Amino acid sequence: MKVNFEKKNVxxxxxxxxxxxxxEKRLPEWATEVLKNSGMxxxxxxxxxxxxxxxxxxxxxxxxxLMGLGKEAKVKLEDFRVLGGKAYSEIRKANLEKxxxxxxxxxxxxxxxxxxAFVEGFVLKSLKLDIYKTKxxxxxxxxxxxxxxxxxxxxxGRRVKEAVVLSEAxxxxxLMDVEPSNILSPVKLADKALSLSKKYGMDCRVFTIGxxxxxxxxxxxxxxxxxxxxxxxxxxxxxKGKDLPHIALVGKAITxxxxxxxxxxxxxxxxxxxxxxxxxxxxxxxxxxxxxKVPVKATLVFGAAENMPDGNSTNPGDVIxxxxxxxxxxxxxxxxxxxxxxxxxxxxxxxxxxxxVDVATLTGAANIVLGRYGICMMGTDELALNLFxxxxxxxxxxxxxxxxxxxxxxxxxxxxxxxxxxxxETGEAGTITAGMFIKEFNSDLPWIHLDIASVxxxxxxxxxxxKGPSARGVRLITSFIKKWAQNQE
Numbered sequence: 001m002k003v004n005f006e007k008k009n010v011x012x013x014x015x016x017x018x019x020x021x022x023x024e025k026r027l028p029e030w031a032t033e034v035l036k037n038s039g040m041x042x043x044x045x046x047x048x049x050x051x052x053x054x055x056x057x058x059x060x061x062x063x064x065x066l067m068g069l070g071k072e073a074k075v076k077l078e079d080f081r082v083l084g085g086k087a088y089s090e091i092r093k094a095n096l097e098k099x100x101x102x103x104x105x106x107x108x109x110x111x112x113x114x115x116x117a118f119v120e121g122f123v124l125k126s127l128k129l130d131i132y133k134t135k136x137x138x139x140x141x142x143x144x145x146x147x148x149x150x151x152x153x154x155x156x157g158r159r160v161k162e163a164v165v166l167s168e169a170x171x172x173x174x175l176m177d178v179e180p181s182n183i184l185s186p187v188k189l190a191d192k193a194l195s196l197s198k199k200y201g202m203d204c205r206v207f208t209i210g211x212x213x214x215x216x217x218x219x220x221x222x223x224x225x226x227x228x229x230x231x232x233x234x235x236x237x238x239x240k241g242k243d244l245p246h247i248a249l250v251g252k253a254i255t256x257x258x259x260x261x262x263x264x265x266x267x268x269x270x271x272x273x274x275x276x277x278x279x280x281x282x283x284x285x286x287x288x289x290x291x292x293k294v295p296v297k298a299t300l301v302f303g304a305a306e307n308m309p310d311g312n313s314t315n316p317g318d319v320i321x322x323x324x325x326x327x328x329x330x331x332x333x334x335x336x337x338x339x340x341x342x343x344x345x346x347x348x349x350x351x352x353x354x355x356x357v358d359v360a361t362l363t364g365a366a367n368i369v370l371g372r373y374g375i376c377m378m379g380t381d382e383l384a385l386n387l388f389x390x391x392x393x394x395x396x397x398x399x400x401x402x403x404x405x406x407x408x409x410x411x412x413x414x415x416x417x418x419x420x421x422x423x424x425e426t427g428e429a430g431t432i433t434a435g436m437f438i439k440e441f442n443s444d445l446p447w448i449h450l451d452i453a454s455v456x457x458x459x460x461x462x463x464x465x466x467k468g469p470s471a472r473g474v475r476l477i478t479s480f481i482k483k484w485a486q487n488q489e
Contacts, residue, residue, distance in 0.1 A: 001126050002147040003119060005160040013151050015100035017063040018056070019087045021080065021118070022046035023072045028104055034064055044068070048079075053090060061100060065090060072107055077117040078396040084121025085464025088146070097144045102151050112156045116163035120475070121464035122148055123167035129178050129468045165291040170474040173277075173284035177456075177469035181256035181273050185229040186304035189253060189276065193234045193300075196283060200290035203240040207233040217303065218320040219328065219343040223336045224305035226260055226313030231305035233344065234279075238289050239297045245488035246297040247481060248353035249286075250344045251279030252337040252360035253304040260307045260333030261315055274469055275337065277456040278360040279304070284474035289481065296485040301348045303340040307333070319417045323347055324441050329414040331422040337362050338434055339421055342441045349443035354488065355384055357448045357480075358438055359473055365430035367454040375399045375455055375473070378435040381446035387483045388448065388476070397476035399450065408436045450477075 010018070010030065020031050024046040027035075034056050035041040044052040048070030056064045067083050069075050080103075091099050103115050126146065150160050176184065176192060184192075190206045197204035209230040212221055217233060224231030234253075254275035258264060264272065279302040286300050314320070318330045320339070324346035328339060337360050348356055366376045375392070377399040379385045385401055392398040411423040411433050419440050423433025435449045455472045458465050 001123055003123065003160065003164045004147070004149045005157040006149055006151055007153065007155055008151050009153055010102045010151060013061050013100045013102065015061045015098045015149065016096040017053070017065050017091060017094070018061045018100040018102055019065045019067065020102055021067050021069050021083050021104070021114070023075065023104070023107060024048070024068065024070050026072070026106065027066070031064065031066060034059070046070070051086065051090065053094060063096070075107070075109060077109065077113055077394070080114045080117035081121035081396065082463040084118040085125035085462070088122050088125040091146055095144060097146060099146060099148045100151055101148060105154070111152060111154060112159040115150050115152065115156050116159040119148065119150065119160055119163040120167045123164060124170060125464045127171040127174060129174065129466070131175070131178065162292060165288055166475045166478060169284040169288035169291070169478070170471045172287055173280040173471035173474055174469045176280050176283070177274055177277055177471060179273070181306060184255055184276070186224065186232050186253070186255050186306060187230065189255060189279070189304045190232040190234050193236050193283065196287060197236055200238070200287070202286070202290065203237045205235045207235070215323060216321065217323050217343045219322045219339040220303035220305055222314040222318070222320045222330070223254070223307050223340050226308040226310035227306035229306050231303065233303045233347070234301065235347070236286060236300040237298070238286055242297055244295055244297040245485050246299070246353040247484065248348035248351060248356045249282045249298060249300045249477075250341060250348050250356060250358040251282040251300065251302040252276070252341055252362065253279035253302040254337055254340065255304060255306050257307045257334070257336065258309060260336060261309050261313050262332045262334040263309055264334060271457060274457055275361055276304070277469065277471070278452060281359055281452065281471055281473040281477070284471055285477045285481070288474065288478040292478070294482055294485060296481055298481065299348065299351055299353060301344045303344045305340055307336045322441065326419065326440065327417040329417040329420040331420050331425070335421045335434070338437045341438050345438055346441040346443070349441070349445055353445065355381060355446045355448070355484065356442050357450065357477065359450045359452060359477070361453040361456050362451045363431045363434050363453055365427060366451040369402070369431055370400055370454055372454055372460070373398070375476070376431050376451040377401050377448065378404055378432065379448035380404060380439070381448065383487060384446065384448050384484060387487070388480050391476050391479040391483060395475040395479055397455070397472050399476070402432050402435070404436070404439070408432050412437050412440070
Protein backbone atom coordinates (compact mmCIF):
# COMPACT_ATOMS: atom_id res chain seq x y z
CA MET A 1 0.00 0.00 0.00
CA LYS A 2 1.21 3.50 -0.85
CA VAL A 3 1.22 5.84 2.16
CA ASN A 4 2.64 9.37 1.95
CA PHE A 5 2.91 12.50 4.05
CA GLU A 6 2.49 16.05 2.79
CA LYS A 7 3.11 19.15 4.88
CA LYS A 8 0.05 21.09 3.82
CA ASN A 9 -3.09 22.65 5.25
CA VAL A 10 -6.38 20.80 4.95
CA UNK A 11 -7.55 23.34 2.35
CA UNK A 12 -4.83 22.00 0.03
CA UNK A 13 -5.92 18.36 0.22
CA UNK A 14 -6.53 16.69 -3.13
CA UNK A 15 -8.19 13.30 -2.82
CA UNK A 16 -11.30 11.25 -3.44
CA UNK A 17 -12.05 11.39 0.27
CA UNK A 18 -10.59 13.12 3.31
CA UNK A 19 -10.89 11.27 6.63
CA UNK A 20 -11.45 13.43 9.69
CA UNK A 21 -11.38 11.88 13.20
CA UNK A 22 -13.61 14.09 15.38
CA UNK A 23 -13.96 14.58 19.11
CA GLU A 24 -17.51 14.60 20.41
CA LYS A 25 -19.11 18.06 19.93
CA ARG A 26 -15.72 19.51 18.97
CA LEU A 27 -15.70 19.23 15.19
CA PRO A 28 -13.33 21.42 13.17
CA GLU A 29 -15.09 24.54 11.91
CA TRP A 30 -14.56 23.68 8.26
CA ALA A 31 -16.06 20.19 8.81
CA THR A 32 -19.07 21.76 10.50
CA GLU A 33 -19.40 24.01 7.45
CA VAL A 34 -19.49 20.97 5.14
CA LEU A 35 -22.19 19.42 7.32
CA LYS A 36 -24.29 22.59 7.22
CA ASN A 37 -23.92 22.95 3.45
CA SER A 38 -25.15 19.39 3.10
CA GLY A 39 -28.07 19.99 5.46
CA MET A 40 -26.76 17.26 7.78
CA UNK A 41 -25.47 19.23 10.79
CA UNK A 42 -27.70 17.17 13.12
CA UNK A 43 -26.59 13.82 11.70
CA UNK A 44 -23.11 13.71 13.24
CA UNK A 45 -21.60 15.12 16.44
CA UNK A 46 -18.42 13.04 16.89
CA UNK A 47 -19.92 10.44 19.24
CA UNK A 48 -17.84 7.28 19.53
CA UNK A 49 -18.44 4.53 16.96
CA UNK A 50 -20.29 6.87 14.60
CA UNK A 51 -19.25 7.86 11.09
CA UNK A 52 -20.68 9.77 8.18
CA UNK A 53 -19.57 9.78 4.54
CA UNK A 54 -20.91 12.75 2.60
CA UNK A 55 -20.15 14.84 -0.50
CA UNK A 56 -17.83 17.83 -0.08
CA UNK A 57 -18.94 20.41 -2.68
CA UNK A 58 -16.68 23.36 -3.41
CA UNK A 59 -13.67 21.46 -2.04
CA UNK A 60 -10.60 19.92 -3.72
CA UNK A 61 -11.68 16.54 -2.39
CA UNK A 62 -14.86 14.79 -3.49
CA UNK A 63 -16.07 13.42 -0.17
CA UNK A 64 -15.47 13.72 3.54
CA UNK A 65 -15.53 10.81 6.00
CA LEU A 66 -16.25 12.05 9.51
CA MET A 67 -15.40 9.51 12.23
CA GLY A 68 -16.37 9.88 15.87
CA LEU A 69 -13.83 9.46 18.68
CA GLY A 70 -16.15 10.30 21.56
CA LYS A 71 -15.28 12.42 24.58
CA GLU A 72 -11.64 13.58 24.62
CA ALA A 73 -11.00 12.45 28.20
CA LYS A 74 -11.57 8.84 27.12
CA VAL A 75 -9.69 8.89 23.79
CA LYS A 76 -6.58 6.66 23.51
CA LEU A 77 -4.14 6.00 20.68
CA GLU A 78 -5.78 2.61 20.19
CA ASP A 79 -8.96 4.46 19.18
CA PHE A 80 -7.05 5.88 16.20
CA ARG A 81 -5.91 2.38 15.14
CA VAL A 82 -9.54 1.28 15.31
CA LEU A 83 -10.59 4.26 13.18
CA GLY A 84 -7.84 3.40 10.69
CA GLY A 85 -9.23 -0.09 10.23
CA LYS A 86 -12.82 1.15 9.97
CA ALA A 87 -11.86 3.88 7.52
CA TYR A 88 -10.15 1.37 5.23
CA SER A 89 -13.29 -0.80 5.24
CA GLU A 90 -15.58 2.15 4.45
CA ILE A 91 -13.35 3.43 1.67
CA ARG A 92 -13.10 -0.04 0.14
CA LYS A 93 -16.89 -0.39 0.30
CA ALA A 94 -17.36 2.99 -1.41
CA ASN A 95 -14.89 1.91 -4.13
CA LEU A 96 -12.68 4.98 -3.64
CA GLU A 97 -8.95 5.15 -4.37
CA LYS A 98 -7.16 8.22 -3.06
CA UNK A 99 -7.71 8.78 0.65
CA UNK A 100 -6.36 11.58 2.81
CA UNK A 101 -6.11 11.89 6.60
CA UNK A 102 -6.35 15.10 8.55
CA UNK A 103 -6.04 14.97 12.36
CA UNK A 104 -6.92 18.00 14.43
CA UNK A 105 -4.28 19.58 16.67
CA UNK A 106 -6.95 20.64 19.17
CA UNK A 107 -6.55 17.67 21.50
CA UNK A 108 -4.24 16.50 24.28
CA UNK A 109 -2.93 13.48 22.38
CA UNK A 110 0.10 14.05 20.17
CA UNK A 111 -0.97 14.71 16.59
CA UNK A 112 2.02 12.73 15.34
CA UNK A 113 1.24 9.72 17.53
CA UNK A 114 -2.46 9.82 16.63
CA UNK A 115 -1.71 9.99 12.90
CA UNK A 116 0.79 7.13 13.19
CA ALA A 117 -1.69 4.94 15.07
CA PHE A 118 -4.34 5.60 12.40
CA VAL A 119 -1.88 4.62 9.66
CA GLU A 120 -1.07 1.37 11.49
CA GLY A 121 -4.73 0.40 11.68
CA PHE A 122 -5.30 1.38 8.03
CA VAL A 123 -2.35 -0.68 6.72
CA LEU A 124 -3.01 -3.69 8.95
CA LYS A 125 -6.63 -3.84 7.78
CA SER A 126 -5.55 -3.76 4.12
CA LEU A 127 -3.92 -7.20 4.26
CA LYS A 128 -5.89 -10.10 2.80
CA LEU A 129 -5.15 -13.58 4.08
CA ASP A 130 -7.26 -15.59 1.58
CA ILE A 131 -4.16 -16.35 -0.47
CA TYR A 132 -5.29 -19.84 -1.52
CA LYS A 133 -8.81 -18.96 -2.66
CA THR A 134 -9.17 -19.44 -6.41
CA LYS A 135 -12.08 -17.02 -6.51
CA UNK A 136 -11.73 -13.86 -4.44
CA UNK A 137 -14.65 -12.01 -2.91
CA UNK A 138 -13.84 -8.97 -5.03
CA UNK A 139 -13.47 -10.85 -8.33
CA UNK A 140 -16.89 -9.69 -9.54
CA UNK A 141 -15.90 -6.02 -9.43
CA UNK A 142 -12.65 -4.35 -10.30
CA UNK A 143 -10.75 -3.80 -7.07
CA UNK A 144 -9.02 -0.45 -6.89
CA UNK A 145 -5.72 0.05 -5.12
CA UNK A 146 -6.18 2.41 -2.17
CA UNK A 147 -3.55 4.98 -1.27
CA UNK A 148 -3.39 7.18 1.82
CA UNK A 149 -1.80 10.60 2.24
CA UNK A 150 -1.46 12.15 5.70
CA UNK A 151 -1.77 15.95 5.71
CA UNK A 152 -0.62 18.31 8.46
CA UNK A 153 0.94 21.73 8.92
CA UNK A 154 3.49 19.99 11.18
CA UNK A 155 6.17 17.68 9.78
CA UNK A 156 4.90 14.21 10.60
CA GLY A 157 6.90 12.46 7.88
CA ARG A 158 9.16 10.44 10.17
CA ARG A 159 6.32 9.14 12.34
CA VAL A 160 4.20 8.23 9.33
CA LYS A 161 7.09 6.31 7.75
CA GLU A 162 7.73 4.47 11.01
CA ALA A 163 4.06 3.50 11.27
CA VAL A 164 4.12 2.10 7.74
CA VAL A 165 7.31 0.13 8.42
CA LEU A 166 5.91 -1.39 11.62
CA SER A 167 2.54 -2.35 10.17
CA GLU A 168 4.08 -3.76 6.98
CA ALA A 169 6.51 -5.81 9.07
CA UNK A 170 3.55 -7.17 11.01
CA UNK A 171 1.75 -7.96 7.74
CA UNK A 172 4.89 -9.73 6.47
CA UNK A 173 4.79 -12.04 9.50
CA UNK A 174 1.02 -12.57 9.19
CA LEU A 175 1.31 -13.67 5.56
CA MET A 176 3.97 -16.24 6.41
CA ASP A 177 2.02 -17.48 9.40
CA VAL A 178 -1.03 -18.36 7.31
CA GLU A 179 1.08 -20.78 5.23
CA PRO A 180 0.25 -24.44 5.94
CA SER A 181 2.86 -27.03 6.90
CA ASN A 182 2.83 -28.69 3.47
CA ILE A 183 4.07 -25.37 2.04
CA LEU A 184 6.23 -23.98 4.85
CA SER A 185 8.33 -26.84 6.18
CA PRO A 186 11.22 -26.25 8.62
CA VAL A 187 13.75 -26.01 5.78
CA LYS A 188 11.45 -23.71 3.76
CA LEU A 189 11.12 -21.47 6.80
CA ALA A 190 14.91 -21.32 6.97
CA ASP A 191 14.88 -20.31 3.30
CA LYS A 192 12.59 -17.39 4.21
CA ALA A 193 15.20 -16.20 6.69
CA LEU A 194 17.87 -16.44 4.01
CA SER A 195 15.74 -14.33 1.66
CA LEU A 196 15.27 -11.74 4.40
CA SER A 197 19.02 -11.63 5.00
CA LYS A 198 19.75 -11.05 1.32
CA LYS A 199 17.18 -8.28 1.03
CA TYR A 200 18.59 -6.31 3.97
CA GLY A 201 22.25 -7.30 3.94
CA MET A 202 22.13 -9.35 7.13
CA ASP A 203 24.31 -12.31 8.00
CA CYS A 204 22.47 -15.64 7.97
CA ARG A 205 23.58 -19.17 8.83
CA VAL A 206 21.32 -22.21 8.47
CA PHE A 207 22.21 -25.39 10.37
CA THR A 208 20.80 -28.52 8.73
CA ILE A 209 20.33 -31.90 10.40
CA GLY A 210 23.95 -33.00 10.02
CA UNK A 211 25.26 -29.79 11.59
CA UNK A 212 22.65 -29.98 14.36
CA UNK A 213 23.99 -33.42 15.26
CA UNK A 214 27.60 -32.19 15.27
CA UNK A 215 26.69 -29.31 17.58
CA UNK A 216 24.74 -31.53 19.94
CA UNK A 217 21.38 -29.84 19.37
CA UNK A 218 19.52 -32.70 20.99
CA UNK A 219 16.44 -30.66 21.77
CA UNK A 220 15.68 -29.59 18.19
CA UNK A 221 16.56 -33.02 16.84
CA UNK A 222 14.31 -34.81 19.33
CA UNK A 223 11.28 -32.72 18.43
CA UNK A 224 11.76 -33.26 14.69
CA UNK A 225 12.58 -36.98 14.86
CA UNK A 226 9.07 -38.18 14.01
CA UNK A 227 8.68 -36.04 10.89
CA UNK A 228 9.72 -36.81 7.32
CA UNK A 229 10.65 -33.11 7.09
CA UNK A 230 14.04 -32.56 8.74
CA UNK A 231 14.54 -29.79 11.32
CA UNK A 232 16.87 -26.82 10.89
CA UNK A 233 18.23 -23.98 12.98
CA UNK A 234 18.65 -20.38 11.84
CA UNK A 235 21.01 -17.69 13.12
CA UNK A 236 20.26 -14.33 11.48
CA UNK A 237 22.19 -11.21 12.52
CA UNK A 238 21.51 -7.54 11.80
CA UNK A 239 24.54 -5.23 12.11
CA LYS A 240 26.91 -8.14 12.65
CA GLY A 241 30.42 -7.08 13.63
CA LYS A 242 29.36 -3.60 14.75
CA ASP A 243 30.10 -2.29 18.24
CA LEU A 244 26.50 -1.74 19.28
CA PRO A 245 24.22 -2.94 22.09
CA HIS A 246 23.58 -6.60 21.31
CA ILE A 247 20.17 -8.22 21.76
CA ALA A 248 19.46 -11.89 21.02
CA LEU A 249 15.95 -12.76 19.85
CA VAL A 250 14.88 -16.40 20.11
CA GLY A 251 11.66 -17.68 18.56
CA LYS A 252 9.61 -20.84 18.63
CA ALA A 253 9.26 -22.25 15.10
CA ILE A 254 7.16 -25.41 15.15
CA THR A 255 5.76 -25.54 11.62
CA UNK A 256 3.15 -28.06 12.74
CA UNK A 257 2.46 -29.49 16.18
CA UNK A 258 0.51 -32.72 16.34
CA UNK A 259 1.68 -33.23 19.91
CA UNK A 260 3.94 -36.11 18.86
CA UNK A 261 3.40 -39.36 20.77
CA UNK A 262 1.40 -37.32 23.32
CA UNK A 263 -1.05 -36.72 20.49
CA UNK A 264 -3.38 -33.73 20.60
CA UNK A 265 -7.14 -34.15 20.09
CA UNK A 266 -8.18 -33.84 16.43
CA UNK A 267 -10.49 -30.92 17.12
CA UNK A 268 -8.64 -27.69 16.53
CA UNK A 269 -5.43 -29.39 15.42
CA UNK A 270 -5.46 -27.53 12.07
CA UNK A 271 -4.58 -24.34 13.96
CA UNK A 272 -1.30 -25.94 15.05
CA UNK A 273 0.28 -24.66 11.83
CA UNK A 274 0.43 -21.37 13.78
CA UNK A 275 2.88 -22.79 16.33
CA UNK A 276 5.62 -21.04 14.36
CA UNK A 277 4.30 -17.57 15.24
CA UNK A 278 7.08 -16.69 17.70
CA UNK A 279 9.82 -17.00 15.10
CA UNK A 280 7.75 -15.20 12.45
CA UNK A 281 7.02 -12.28 14.77
CA UNK A 282 10.76 -11.93 15.30
CA UNK A 283 11.43 -12.08 11.55
CA UNK A 284 9.02 -9.16 11.27
CA UNK A 285 11.00 -7.39 14.00
CA UNK A 286 14.25 -7.97 12.11
CA UNK A 287 12.71 -6.47 8.96
CA UNK A 288 11.50 -3.43 10.92
CA UNK A 289 14.90 -2.90 12.57
CA UNK A 290 16.60 -2.93 9.18
CA UNK A 291 14.01 -0.62 7.56
CA UNK A 292 14.26 1.86 10.43
CA LYS A 293 18.06 1.52 10.68
CA VAL A 294 17.87 1.10 14.45
CA PRO A 295 21.40 1.39 15.97
CA VAL A 296 21.50 -2.04 17.58
CA LYS A 297 23.02 -5.43 16.88
CA ALA A 298 20.28 -8.06 16.81
CA THR A 299 20.71 -11.81 16.47
CA LEU A 300 17.67 -13.96 15.72
CA VAL A 301 17.92 -17.68 16.53
CA PHE A 302 15.22 -20.28 16.02
CA GLY A 303 15.08 -24.04 15.75
CA ALA A 304 12.45 -25.04 13.17
CA ALA A 305 10.86 -28.47 13.47
CA GLU A 306 7.66 -30.38 12.83
CA ASN A 307 6.35 -32.40 15.80
CA MET A 308 4.86 -35.66 14.53
CA PRO A 309 4.18 -39.20 15.86
CA ASP A 310 6.24 -41.92 14.20
CA GLY A 311 8.26 -45.01 14.98
CA ASN A 312 11.31 -42.77 15.34
CA SER A 313 9.58 -40.20 17.56
CA THR A 314 10.80 -39.22 20.98
CA ASN A 315 8.78 -41.05 23.64
CA PRO A 316 7.53 -39.77 26.99
CA GLY A 317 10.15 -40.85 29.52
CA ASP A 318 13.09 -40.40 27.11
CA VAL A 319 16.11 -38.36 28.20
CA ILE A 320 17.91 -36.08 25.75
CA UNK A 321 21.09 -34.01 25.90
CA UNK A 322 20.95 -30.40 24.71
CA UNK A 323 23.49 -27.99 23.21
CA UNK A 324 24.30 -26.63 26.68
CA UNK A 325 25.09 -30.11 27.97
CA UNK A 326 22.08 -30.17 30.26
CA UNK A 327 19.80 -33.19 30.10
CA UNK A 328 16.00 -33.11 29.78
CA UNK A 329 13.54 -35.80 30.79
CA UNK A 330 10.65 -35.71 28.35
CA UNK A 331 7.43 -36.04 30.33
CA UNK A 332 5.09 -35.00 27.53
CA UNK A 333 6.05 -34.69 23.86
CA UNK A 334 3.40 -31.99 23.42
CA UNK A 335 5.55 -29.67 25.52
CA UNK A 336 7.96 -29.57 22.58
CA UNK A 337 8.39 -25.84 21.94
CA UNK A 338 10.41 -25.32 25.09
CA UNK A 339 12.63 -28.26 24.15
CA UNK A 340 13.55 -26.58 20.84
CA UNK A 341 13.97 -23.28 22.67
CA UNK A 342 16.39 -24.91 25.10
CA UNK A 343 18.92 -25.38 22.28
CA UNK A 344 18.15 -22.06 20.59
CA UNK A 345 18.39 -20.02 23.80
CA UNK A 346 21.62 -21.74 24.80
CA UNK A 347 23.09 -21.05 21.36
CA UNK A 348 21.98 -17.43 21.56
CA UNK A 349 23.64 -17.16 24.98
CA UNK A 350 26.89 -18.46 23.48
CA UNK A 351 26.94 -15.32 21.30
CA UNK A 352 27.33 -13.22 24.51
CA UNK A 353 24.44 -10.75 23.97
CA UNK A 354 23.55 -8.03 26.46
CA UNK A 355 19.97 -9.33 26.63
CA UNK A 356 18.03 -12.40 25.49
CA VAL A 357 14.34 -12.11 24.53
CA ASP A 358 12.47 -15.29 23.63
CA VAL A 359 9.01 -15.28 22.04
CA ALA A 360 6.77 -18.31 21.76
CA THR A 361 3.22 -19.60 21.49
CA LEU A 362 4.22 -21.68 24.47
CA THR A 363 1.24 -22.53 26.68
CA GLY A 364 -2.51 -22.72 26.41
CA ALA A 365 -2.47 -21.66 30.05
CA ALA A 366 -1.46 -18.13 28.93
CA ASN A 367 -5.00 -17.71 27.67
CA ILE A 368 -6.32 -18.69 31.11
CA VAL A 369 -4.07 -16.10 32.78
CA LEU A 370 -4.79 -13.02 30.63
CA GLY A 371 -7.38 -14.06 28.06
CA ARG A 372 -6.86 -12.63 24.59
CA TYR A 373 -6.01 -9.14 25.83
CA GLY A 374 -2.40 -9.46 26.97
CA ILE A 375 0.96 -11.20 26.70
CA CYS A 376 2.39 -13.10 29.66
CA MET A 377 5.92 -11.85 30.42
CA MET A 378 8.69 -13.14 32.66
CA GLY A 379 12.22 -11.89 33.08
CA THR A 380 15.29 -11.18 35.15
CA ASP A 381 16.12 -7.64 33.97
CA GLU A 382 14.15 -4.92 35.76
CA LEU A 383 14.91 -2.19 33.20
CA ALA A 384 13.84 -4.41 30.29
CA LEU A 385 10.65 -5.44 32.09
CA ASN A 386 9.72 -1.79 32.65
CA LEU A 387 10.55 -0.79 29.07
CA PHE A 388 8.39 -3.63 27.76
CA UNK A 389 5.46 -2.41 29.84
CA UNK A 390 5.91 1.10 28.40
CA UNK A 391 6.16 -0.23 24.85
CA UNK A 392 3.10 -2.39 25.42
CA UNK A 393 0.94 0.56 26.39
CA UNK A 394 2.13 2.59 23.37
CA UNK A 395 1.47 -0.18 20.86
CA UNK A 396 -1.55 -1.66 22.68
CA UNK A 397 0.23 -5.01 22.61
CA UNK A 398 0.18 -5.10 26.37
CA UNK A 399 2.31 -7.30 28.63
CA UNK A 400 1.91 -8.43 32.21
CA UNK A 401 4.81 -9.73 34.34
CA UNK A 402 4.57 -13.11 36.07
CA UNK A 403 6.81 -14.08 39.02
CA UNK A 404 10.20 -15.75 38.69
CA UNK A 405 10.30 -17.41 42.12
CA UNK A 406 12.71 -20.19 43.06
CA UNK A 407 9.85 -22.49 44.03
CA UNK A 408 8.81 -22.71 40.37
CA UNK A 409 12.30 -23.97 39.45
CA UNK A 410 11.80 -26.81 41.93
CA UNK A 411 8.72 -27.88 39.96
CA UNK A 412 10.76 -28.66 36.82
CA UNK A 413 13.51 -30.65 38.52
CA UNK A 414 13.74 -34.24 37.28
CA UNK A 415 14.48 -37.31 39.38
CA UNK A 416 16.73 -38.77 36.67
CA UNK A 417 17.90 -35.78 34.57
CA UNK A 418 18.72 -32.11 35.08
CA UNK A 419 15.22 -30.87 34.26
CA UNK A 420 11.91 -32.20 32.97
CA UNK A 421 9.88 -30.54 30.25
CA UNK A 422 6.65 -30.35 32.23
CA UNK A 423 6.24 -28.89 35.69
CA UNK A 424 2.92 -30.49 36.57
CA GLU A 425 0.68 -32.83 34.63
CA THR A 426 -2.31 -31.15 36.27
CA GLY A 427 -1.37 -27.80 34.68
CA GLU A 428 -0.40 -26.07 37.93
CA ALA A 429 1.46 -22.80 37.11
CA GLY A 430 1.84 -24.06 33.55
CA THR A 431 2.79 -20.74 31.95
CA ILE A 432 5.30 -19.90 34.69
CA THR A 433 7.01 -23.31 34.83
CA ALA A 434 7.37 -23.27 31.02
CA GLY A 435 9.16 -19.94 31.32
CA MET A 436 11.31 -21.21 34.17
CA PHE A 437 12.32 -24.18 32.00
CA ILE A 438 13.64 -21.79 29.34
CA LYS A 439 15.47 -19.78 32.00
CA GLU A 440 17.56 -22.90 32.75
CA PHE A 441 19.34 -22.45 29.40
CA ASN A 442 20.10 -18.70 29.29
CA SER A 443 23.50 -18.91 31.02
CA ASP A 444 22.25 -16.42 33.65
CA LEU A 445 22.28 -13.59 31.11
CA PRO A 446 19.63 -10.84 31.36
CA TRP A 447 16.49 -12.45 29.96
CA ILE A 448 12.89 -11.71 28.98
CA HIS A 449 10.29 -14.31 28.01
CA LEU A 450 7.07 -13.50 26.13
CA ASP A 451 4.34 -16.14 25.85
CA ILE A 452 2.16 -14.93 22.95
CA ALA A 453 -0.12 -17.98 22.84
CA SER A 454 -3.13 -15.94 23.94
CA VAL A 455 -2.80 -13.20 21.30
CA UNK A 456 -1.28 -14.76 18.18
CA UNK A 457 -4.53 -16.03 16.66
CA UNK A 458 -7.59 -13.79 16.19
CA UNK A 459 -10.86 -15.62 16.80
CA UNK A 460 -12.86 -12.44 17.47
CA UNK A 461 -11.97 -9.92 14.71
CA UNK A 462 -11.22 -6.33 15.64
CA UNK A 463 -11.62 -3.27 13.43
CA UNK A 464 -8.08 -3.64 12.08
CA UNK A 465 -7.16 -7.31 12.66
CA UNK A 466 -9.49 -9.83 11.00
CA LYS A 467 -9.79 -13.50 11.92
CA GLY A 468 -6.49 -15.33 11.52
CA PRO A 469 -2.86 -14.83 12.55
CA SER A 470 -2.20 -11.48 14.19
CA ALA A 471 1.62 -11.30 14.45
CA ARG A 472 1.08 -9.28 17.61
CA GLY A 473 4.46 -8.58 19.10
CA VAL A 474 6.14 -7.09 16.03
CA ARG A 475 5.32 -3.49 16.96
CA LEU A 476 5.78 -4.19 20.68
CA ILE A 477 9.25 -5.71 20.40
CA THR A 478 10.52 -3.21 17.83
CA SER A 479 9.37 -0.34 20.04
CA PHE A 480 11.03 -2.01 23.03
CA ILE A 481 14.34 -2.50 21.22
CA LYS A 482 14.48 1.17 20.23
CA LYS A 483 13.94 2.20 23.86
CA TRP A 484 16.37 -0.41 25.19
CA ALA A 485 19.13 0.55 22.74
CA GLN A 486 18.84 4.20 23.79
CA ASN A 487 19.23 3.19 27.43
CA GLN A 488 22.43 1.28 26.64
CA GLU A 489 24.25 4.36 25.33
